[in-house]
Amino acid sequence: MRAERSSERALIQRRLAREIGTLGLGRPAPIVLAYPSPYHVGMSSLGFQTLYRLLNEHGPGCHRAFLPDSWERMSLAWPPPKRLAISSYESEQPISSYPIIGLSVAYELEISGVIRLLEGAGIPLLAADRGPRDPIVIGGGPLTNSNPSVMLPFVDLLIVGEAESLLPEAVARIQDAHKRGAAIDAAAELPHTIRGEIEPGYFEPIPTMASAPSELLPARSAIVSPDTELSEMFLIEPERGCSRRCTFCVMRGATTGGMRLLDLETPLALIPEHAKKVGLVGAAVTDHPQLEELVARIVERGKGIGISSLRADRLTKGLLARLAAGGYRTITVASDGISERMRLALDRKVSEAELLRAASLIGAADFHRMKVYEMMGAPGETDADADELVRFALELAKIVRLTLTFSTFVAKRNTPLDGAEFMGVKAAQARLDRIRRGLKGKVELRPQPPKWAWIEYMLAQGGPEVGHAAIEAVHAGAGYRDWARALEALPPTERPRCYGDEWLVARRTGKAAERPRLPVLPPR
Numbered sequence: 001m002r003a004e005r006s007s008e009r010a011l012i013q014r015r016l017a018r019e020i021g022t023l024g025l026g027r028p029a030p031i032v033l034a035y036p037s038p039y040h041v042g043m044s045s046l047g048f049q050t051l052y053r054l055l056n057e058h059g060p061g062c063h064r065a066f067l068p069d070s071w072e073r074m075s076l077a078w079p080p081p082k083r084l085a086i087s088s089y090e091s092e093q094p095i096s097s098y099p100i101i102g103l104s105v106a107y108e109l110e111i112s113g114v115i116r117l118l119e120g121a122g123i124p125l126l127a128a129d130r131g132p133r134d135p136i137v138i139g140g141g142p143l144t145n146s147n148p149s150v151m152l153p154f155v156d157l158l159i160v161g162e163a164e165s166l167l168p169e170a171v172a173r174i175q176d177a178h179k180r181g182a183a184i185d186a187a188a189e190l191p192h193t194i195r196g197e198i199e200p201g202y203f204e205p206i207p208t209m210a211s212a213p214s215e216l217l218p219a220r221s222a223i224v225s226p227d228t229e230l231s232e233m234f235l236i237e238p239e240r241g242c243s244r245r246c247t248f249c250v251m252r253g254a255t256t257g258g259m260r261l262l263d264l265e266t267p268l269a270l271i272p273e274h275a276k277k278v279g280l281v282g283a284a285v286t287d288h289p290q291l292e293e294l295v296a297r298i299v300e301r302g303k304g305i306g307i308s309s310l311r312a313d314r315l316t317k318g319l320l321a322r323l324a325a326g327g328y329r330t331i332t333v334a335s336d337g338i339s340e341r342m343r344l345a346l347d348r349k350v351s352e353a354e355l356l357r358a359a360s361l362i363g364a365a366d367f368h369r370m371k372v373y374e375m376m377g378a379p380g381e382t383d384a385d386a387d388e389l390v391r392f393a394l395e396l397a398k399i400v401r402l403t404l405t406f407s408t409f410v411a412k413r414n415t416p417l418d419g420a421e422f423m424g425v426k427a428a429q430a431r432l433d434r435i436r437r438g439l440k441g442k443v444e445l446r447p448q449p450p451k452w453a454w455i456e457y458m459l460a461q462g463g464p465e466v467g468h469a470a471i472e473a474v475h476a477g478a479g480y481r482d483w484a485r486a487l488e489a490l491p492p493t494e495r496p497r498c499y500g501d502e503w504l505v506a507r508r509t510g511k512a513a514e515r516p517r518l519p520v521l522p523p524r
Helices: 002-018 046-057 108-120 148-154 166-176 180-188 265-270 291-300 317-325 340-345 352-364 383-397 425-439 450-461 464-475 480-488 510-514
Strands: 031-035 063-066 100-104 136-140 157-159 193-195 233-236 239-241 259-261 277-280 304-307 330-336 369-376 402-408 444-447
Touching (some): 031 046, 046 233, 108 450, 108 464, 136 166, 136 180, 148 464, 157 166, 180 193, 265 291, 277 291, 304 317, 317 352, 330 352, 340 383, 352 369, 369 425, 383 402, 383 425, 450 464, 464 480
Parallel strands (some): 031 100, 277 304
Antiparallel strands (some): 157 193
């Protein structure tokens, strides 16, 4: 065990030595931001980096911690035969010694990382089991845009939406309180903030999502590191939100309040000279009217470039030339619906003509390949749509080297398709096989396993009960069969179709009140 701790400490020190922009070293902090995935994933999260920067630059200080690399595997014997201390990077202190732990959770399957992180650190897993001396755990992150309910068993407080202004205020209220319960109550009075399941079966209504004030934008990196998914890349947003209304997307305009544009001079002024590459991050970056000029000016400074989302209908010769100069070799766009009919049904406004035009531009610019994100299994899709995809993909492949990356549709809360059924693991695999046979090896396919999409679907559509079921799955090893057994054992649970309406269910009268529902209690 001593050797393992020494190895982990050495790894932290190596990573710190390679970082540029580290904050909080040699400074105490009341909060550690703990990411429930390893360092290389967490340090590629713009939201995580932004909160870390704000709490250090304008707040009481903040340290970081991550899920140990060896605990990332989807299937993992638990608990591990040797306990591995989880320490913060800035002080190398156990995260259990901090008064406050902030958890940023990106997507449903990351809940297994939450369980491993808290249990592995020796912190009572359930909020209801924590005592006066335990840290206060605050949950947040991108998962709150869709279904934060799965987090409720594990957090004392939940902040829904953009937390730039709310998390520092929550930390301040907790610090001002003298007792743990009073601290949780004080922070829970903030807007868009509720208590977690601090008592068994106690659930407060999910609040609306917070929006960060304009003065705190843009989100941007604090630290640049070569040891991340986005190696040596400085992340910054030129816009936030999306004005489009794709029916499957949690970032659709009706959810996020539309698109908030930043003048290109704002991000340009914040890019540090030491950054070798710049990542422009946002839900709809290519909808920014000044994007081509912004990319040109970044590349003219001798920096590489990355963009989180490219739209086929927004590509131009000029933009592609600048992306090539900034290091791009593969251009990735999204189709999502696998046929023209399905794209129209999903309000995904990209046509065959626009994808063909994009392929022609990409091929003429001599990029290595074109990658297209596809999503199969949306409501109403048939084998005929799959056959259309095969025909069209072969047409694209005559123009440019082509890769299709497949996911299986997962209905998310807070979208018009909330409540839509999952197509089924066997049916999804059969459709993938049909597409693969049709393409005859002329197009590269990179599919997400449908079985894990089904697990994601169960977590996305459930409530706090799936959080409790996740404990059973993780303790059994968190393989696919472990998840399936834990989730299939749950009784059917009715809930409102629109997330955020849980409180309305509690007001039912007459026969409607007899229908099953999650337990919902009024605020204390």
